[in-house]
Amino acid sequence: MKKKIATIFLLLSLMSIIGIISCSKCDNATVYEVVDIYFDPTGVQYNGNNLTPDRLYFFDIYHDTIYYSFYGIYMEPDLRATASLEKGFNNFGLISTAYACDPVPASTNDRILDIKLFADNDFDDAHPKGSNLADCFDIVVTYEHTNTIDVKYKLIDYLARKPIVPDRMVLILTTKPKQNTKLAITLKYIQEGHSFSSVEETFNSITLTQ
Numbered sequence: 001m002k003k004k005i006a007t008i009f010l011l012l013s014l015m016s017i018i019g020i021i022s023c024s025k026c027d028n029a030t031v032y033e034v035v036d037i038y039f040d041p042t043g044v045q046y047n048g049n050n051l052t053p054d055r056l057y058f059f060d061i062y063h064d065t066i067y068y069s070f071y072g073i074y075m076e077p078d079l080r081a082t083a084s085l086e087k088g089f090n091n092f093g094l095i096s097t098a099y100a101c102d103p104v105p106a107s108t109n110d111r112i113l114d115i116k117l118f119a120d121n122d123f124d125d126a127h128p129k130g131s132n133l134a135d136c137f138d139i140v141v142t143y144e145h146t147n148t149i150d151v152k153y154k155l156i157d158y159l160a161r162k163p164i165v166p167d168r169m170v171l172i173l174t175t176k177p178k179q180n181t182k183l184a185i186t187l188k189y190i191q192e193g194h195s196f197s198s199v200e201e202t203f204n205s206i207t208l209t210q
Helices: 002-026 093-098 155-160
Strands: 030-046 056-059 065-067 071-084 111-119 137-143 148-154 168-173 181-183 185-192 198-202 206-209
Touching (some): 030 168, 030 185, 071 185, 111 155, 148 155
Parallel strands (some): 065 206
Antiparallel strands (some): 111 185, 137 148, 137 168, 181 206, 185 198
């Protein structure tokens, strides 16, 4: 009887060890690359004092007019799996079923090189028509695979790090225009990647109010 108990205990211990090793191999098992970026101008408020991870509140822009500090641009990468590193490992019977890993959030090694924003009208004295407005924006980023949710940076400081492309980005205007101004913003996104390197989009004209 004691031998049976010892044998069962040994088998369970062995299965646990193999399961742990198996799950350690699952992390980042699939390689992804960015193939496109989705853009959406939006109304947004960031609540840094919110104790929950979800610090962003989105709302529609009505009549193409919005208070300047509520103007945001939602950005989300379109990821494509390029390779899998887990095939053939622990792909048998009881162990692959009993010790299947939780799905790992998709992530990529592609890096952002630059984000530039231009307006077709004068923004303020320091930003005449056609100048880069990147220093007028903050960016809020989420990296789900590291549980980094809705963390805010100055856009130019964030870009200086040549960061890995996050799961989502939200640009938020922080600088007040010289006056109530109607303008169309063009965003140019540049990244380091194999299949996708840049995209440029001009959004519909909008009036920013003080």
